[in-house]
Ligand SMILES: NC(=O)C1=CN([C@@H]2O[C@H](COP(=O)(O)OP(=O)(O)OC[C@H]3O[C@@H](n4cnc5c(N)ncnc54)[C@H](OP(=O)(O)O)[C@@H]3O)[C@@H](O)[C@H]2O)C=CC1
């Protein structure tokens with residue numbers, strides 16, 4: 395397999411390690427980095443080819459591209475890849491809360507033949523929620539609960555003293571569209587839950603800073619025509635980035651490994 399990778403931060407680095415450990419490292423790896431980061435990534439990953447434009451990545455001919463870089467990277471790179479017929483698995487799903495970008499991705503995929511795969515990322519139950527959606531969704535509620543330090547750098551900082559929080563604080567309630575737009579590094583899961591089920595504007599989201607938890611906790615509550623479920627995931631934060639659950643790395647690794655297997659699950 396020839397894998398294209400966008401993003402070599404907390405997720406990208408661990409993804410590479412997991413694939414190697416599982417004996418499923420791609421035969422070829424091409425990394426799309428920002429121009430200013432090319433030299434650093436080349437030093438860290440001498441076995442990979444490192445490029446800084448979508449055109450150069452497309453010219454290398456990857457079988458699959460995985461994005462783990464952020465909303466801006468989806469906006470900048472993914473339409474061009476889909477338009478060139480490349481299958482893309484993305485982690486920064488909240489980028490699709492921008493309806494214009496969502497439509498652009500759809501158009502590019504249709505025109506070029508690329509397929510956009512939305513990874514389940516740090517959350518679980520996406521399979522059942524997506525399966526139940528055609529039976530009619532009554533309600534979908536998502537609560538994202540993380541230790542205070544995981545909300546640093548987000549708008550939560552404007553309303554909470556994250557360093558001195560002594561009790562849990564629900565600092566956001568609203569739609570998945572608002573959550574994904576305002577918390578781009580923390581509410582991609584809200585977008586995934588929304589796109590699997592009731593959509594961005596009918597999925598209810600609460601975001602909580604909780605000094606009583608050490609793990610990133612995701613709770614999803616679904617009421618649908620064919621059934622209902624409540625699920626709670628407790629994910630360990632990545633060493634390089636506490637707001638990112640390590641489970642996200644494994645969800646992306648699963649996508650890559652499944653494309654190299656005769657039987658997938
Ligand atoms: N769906 C889910 O469950 C989750 C999704 N995510 C998404 O994954 C993203 C990455 O997470 P994480 O690895 O922890 O973040 P990091 O900040 O650790 O790493 C981000 C990496 O992406 C690179 N990057 C940023 N913008 C671009 C760009 N336009 N083109 C190419 N490379 C770029 C950065 O490079 P540089 O060094 O040059 O800045 C850096 O290497 C998050 O921002 C979020 O959107 C994260 C967690 C869970």
Ligand SMILES: O=C([O-])CC(=O)C(=O)O
Nearest residue numbers: 516580581582583638639
């Ligand atoms: O990794 C997580 O726990 C979830 C996350 O950051 C996101 O949804 O963007």
